[in-house]
Amino acid sequence: MFFFSMDQKKYQFISLWIILTLFFVSCKRDSNQPVPAAEQLGSQVIEITNTSHQNRTKSNVEVDLHRLKKEMIPEKGNTLLVVLGDKIIPSQLDDLDNDGKPDELVFQVNIAANDRIKALIYKVSKEFAANYHYKKRTHAQLGLKNGKKPFIIRDSIFSENGDLYKESMHHGPALESEIMAYRMYFDNRSSIDIYGKIHQRLELDTTKWYSNDEFIANDYGGDILFVSKTIGIGSLRTWNGKNAEVVKANKGRYAIVRASGPVRSVIDMCALGVNGSEELLSRMMIYAGHREMIYRAYLPKEMSAEFCTGVRKMDGADVRINKEAGYISLWGTDYPRINHEKYPKVTVGLGVVVPEQWQSKQFMDDELNHLIGVQPKDLFMEYYVTAAWNQERNGIRTADEMEEYMKNLSLRVNAPLQISY
Known part of the structure; x- marks a missing residue:
């Protein structure tokens, strides 16, 4: 049996509080966590199919925004995030016709031969999306x-x-x-x-x-x-x-x-x-x-x-x-x-x-x-x-x-x- 003084207990409580606080803050900003329900302004599932007999890595996915649900189209002050499994993955919105509005959402996936996977697209505020920073690779x-x-x-x-x-x-x-x-x-x-x-x-x-x-x-x-x-x-x-x-x-x-x-x-x-x-x-x-x-x-x-x-x-x-x-x-x-x-x-x-x-x-x-x-x-x-x-x-x-x-x-x-x- 172990005995602790009040000072020891107080110190342990404060230490535990600091650890838990840091954990939850890091979870909020960790791109490996899904989007919390309170941050979701909309969502849509898309299916991605590999029809070939080869496994595919870093395969490019180009999502035509005009084919998403109307309420999913980004407006001023919000944007889109992509989740595969329980991870937010790097993605990018591009305006290709120079009309000031994004036309395509792009990201990359690994997918096995003749397999089908689901990606979940979330509409979120730009403020929330700013928590996720992707390495610039092009x-x-x-x-x-x-x-x-x-x-x-x-x-x-x-x-x-x-x-x-x-x-x-x-x-x-x-x-x-x-x-x-x-x-x-x-x-x-x-x-x-x-x-x-x-x-x-x-x-x-x-x-x-x-x-x-x-x-x-x-x-x-x-x-x-x-x-x-x-x-x-x-x-x-x-x-x-x-x-x-x-x-x-x-x-x-x-x-x-x-x-x-x-x-x-x-x-x-x-x-x-x-x-x-x-x-x-x-x-x-x-x-x-x-x-x-x-x-x-x-x-x-x-x-x-x-x-x-x-x-x-x-x-x-x-x-x-x-x-x-x-x-x-x-x-x-x-x-x-x-x-x-x-x-x-x-x-x-x-x-x-x-x-x-x-x-x-x-x-x-x-x-x-x-x-x-x-x-x-x-x-x-x-x-x-x-x-x-x-x-x-x-x-x-x-x-x-x-x-x-x-x-x-x-x-x-x-x-x-x-x-x-």
């Missing part, structure tokens, strides 16, 4: 040069002649995940270039795309592909029967950052005055934990042009084309920059895959590029661009590994998750 940036001064960071830029290649930061808009970064040139080429990383982390806000001696000494990545007049990787072109041609903007061009957050980043580039007075909107999108970039194109009306994409050629490269799966996989070595002494050759993997519903079943070559046809459906087309290099820690290191990645990517994009509202 980044998008856009800006203009400012002489020798720091860049002028902008959400959007516009050019009447469609060319701000020399004036814009890293020659056009750029986005990244922890694994890979992509940029699109702000001119008629609209070519896509790549930035490789040694370590998985966000780097563009620090390096602004270009490496220097200090960055190299600290294992930062950099530009790993020489694009010039080639298609680069995954750029959209038209096919004239012999060569890939750029899509010219005759009435201007704009770029805008639509999203830069914990789950994904989105950048739009729109060419005005295509084929006279038409517009062609290109959307680049990258998700956390993914090396591939999603390319989506929106047409105002049917165009007679044949579209294509692809990867640039490299002397001696190992090129593997799978017409049935709709991909091109290249593993090759070349100089990444003009200054060969400072920037020696690097070995890279380049790949594009076109989902079956947008395949034209055409594979072709011109002098500079390996190409695959892409055809719009309902004024829309989508394909996937991916890259690697042999200096990435625990990354893709061989042509066989690059092709294996392309095979798996093709399976994933041809069997997207199904959402039931």
Whole structure:
């Protein structure tokens, strides 16, 4: 039997009160706890189905807010949280049409082959949602040069002649995940270039795309592909029967950052005055934990042009084309920059895959590029661009590994998750 003095009991009571208080405060702010009933302004269950025979990790879920119950649409002062099981998971609301209202809720799930899971969406106040902070795992940036001064960071830029290649930061808009970064040139080429990383982390806000001696000494990545007049990787072109041609903007061009957050980043580039007075909107999108970039194109009306994409050629490269799966996989070595002494050759993997519903079943070559046809459906087309290099820690290191990645990517994009509202 133990005996305590009154002072001991008082001390123990105060200690226990402090511990319990800290516990309940941490529970309220711990993203592993579900939303308390008192904080719920609305809720809705959605079902997510994996129809493929493969387990899926970090699979992207895009929820169309217009398909949710009317009372679930976020208004001023409130937002949405997503719960899987008993955990609040990272999510993001994006306004993709620039009307000041969110259009999509995005998050990521792990789901077994041929399985179905439920996600619970809660409408809550922004004040309550502020208790949950998600690590930023993607980044998008856009800006203009400012002489020798720091860049002028902008959400959007516009050019009447469609060319701000020399004036814009890293020659056009750029986005990244922890694994890979992509940029699109702000001119008629609209070519896509790549930035490789040694370590998985966000780097563009620090390096602004270009490496220097200090960055190299600290294992930062950099530009790993020489694009010039080639298609680069995954750029959209038209096919004239012999060569890939750029899509010219005759009435201007704009770029805008639509999203830069914990789950994904989105950048739009729109060419005005295509084929006279038409517009062609290109959307680049990258998700956390993914090396591939999603390319989506929106047409105002049917165009007679044949579209294509692809990867640039490299002397001696190992090129593997799978017409049935709709991909091109290249593993090759070349100089990444003009200054060969400072920037020696690097070995890279380049790949594009076109989902079956947008395949034209055409594979072709011109002098500079390996190409695959892409055809719009309902004024829309989508394909996937991916890259690697042999200096990435625990990354893709061989042509066989690059092709294996392309095979798996093709399976994933041809069997997207199904959402039931």
